[in-house]
Amino acid sequence: MATAPRSARPGSPRLSPILDGDAVIRVRALRNSFGEQVIHDGLDLDVRRGEIIGVVGGSGTGKSVLMRSIIGLQVPDEGSIEVFGEPVLECDPVEAIDIRRRWGVLFQGGALFSTLTVAENVQVPLREFYPHLGQPLLDEIAAYKVVMTGLSPDAGPKYPAELSGGMKKRAGLARSLALDPELLFLDEPTAGLDPIGAAAFDELTLSLQRTLGLTVFLITHDLDSLYAICDRVAVLADKRVIAVGTIDELLELDHPWIQEYFNGPRGRAAVTSAATAAEKAQGV
Numbered sequence: 379m380a381t382a383p384r385s386a387r388p389g390s391p392r393l394s395p396i397l398d399g400d401a402v403i404r405v406r407a408l409r410n411s412f413g414e415q416v417i418h419d420g421l422d423l424d425v426r427r428g429e430i431i432g433v434v435g436g437s438g439t440g441k442s443v444l445m446r447s448i449i450g451l452q453v454p455d456e457g458s459i460e461v462f463g464e465p466v467l468e469c470d471p472v473e474a475i476d477i478r479r480r481w482g483v484l485f486q487g488g489a490l491f492s493t494l495t496v497a498e499n500v501q502v503p504l505r506e507f508y509p510h511l512g513q514p515l516l517d518e519i520a521a522y523k524v525v526m527t528g529l530s531p532d533a534g535p536k537y538p539a540e541l542s543g544g545m546k547k548r549a550g551l552a553r554s555l556a557l558d559p560e561l562l563f564l565d566e567p568t569a570g571l572d573p574i575g576a577a578a579f580d581e582l583t584l585s586l587q588r589t590l591g592l593t594v595f596l597i598t599h600d601l602d603s604l605y606a607i608c609d610r611v612a613v614l615a616d617k618r619v620i621a622v623g624t625i626d627e628l629l630e631l632d633h634p635w636i637q638e639y640f641n642g643p644r645g646r647a648a649v650t651s652a653a654t655a656a657e658k659a660q661g662v
């Protein structure tokens with residue numbers, strides 16, 4: 379199924395606010411540093427319920443550090459972070475577990491355990507959060523998640539080393555969906571995939587987001603993904619989020635990085651491929 383470029387939908391002519399009322403993630407005045415190196419300073423961002431938000435920025439601007447801060451793997455120097463309305467930096471361990479079970483994460487490269495099969499990988503979060511579940515139910519849930527991500531059922535007993543790059547991403551996605559999350563974090567999910575594999579992964583993400591009503595926080599360098607599936611894009615530069623909006627809205631800004639990124643040769647190629655996908659979807 380080809381997908382129309384979502385940024386082409388008619389939208390507000392104004393740039394979306396960085397701060398938003400119905401936010402699933404709310405980051406305020408975030409500061410992160412490593413020694414002398416300041417990564418974020420005064421970073422604000424709201425992620426709306428049910429959207430796919432693309433997070434872009436030059437290499438090293440702190441996209442992954444931002445994601446790690448939100449999911450609690452990086453303790454910031456300053457700032458506040460709310461997820462589902464809960465202050466994740468201040469909650470007690472029991473509350474933290476309750477929040478963590480409502481999100482799934484696909485780390486860069488998939489981060490599968492190499493000594494476990496695909497099915498066993500999917501079962502890891504289930505065992506962690508629901509230790510009382512019996513093996514037959516674990517097997518059943520894992521088999522369902524494997525198929526849900528477009529893998530064939532016989533991928534379940536395979537080890538990561540026996541999978542292609544695209545299959546590993548899908549297996550990682552299956553694991554991130556193990557707990558039926560409301561919120562999905564994807565860190566460069568299409569990196570290393572060929573264009574066809576990347577487009578297929580985008581379509582899978584979009585279809586899961588629509589079917590399951592997910593909110594998706596998508597870190598990517600892939601312009602095709604931004605055009606194909608993102609509702610809004612957040613741009614990291616100068617240690618903060620400098621703008622959030624649809625691609626059309628961002629293009630109205632004259633920030634040099636934004637213009638170079640979206641209007642450079644790769645940006646123009648992505649526009650062409652999104653237009654072609656839209657025509658195919660409409661049967662033109």
Ligand SMILES: Nc1ncnc2c1ncn2[C@@H]1O[C@H](COP(=O)(O)OP(=O)(O)OP(=O)(O)O)[C@@H](O)[C@H]1O
Pocket residue numbers: 412417435436437438439440441442443444
């Ligand atoms: N644990 C760490 N210790 C020291 N420095 C770190 C650590 N984690 C990240 N950094 C530094 O923080 C900066 C931002 O890293 P991050 O991985 O978030 O960038 P990014 O925007 O995701 O980059 P890319 O697009 O290349 O993946 C980099 O300069 C990186 O070297």
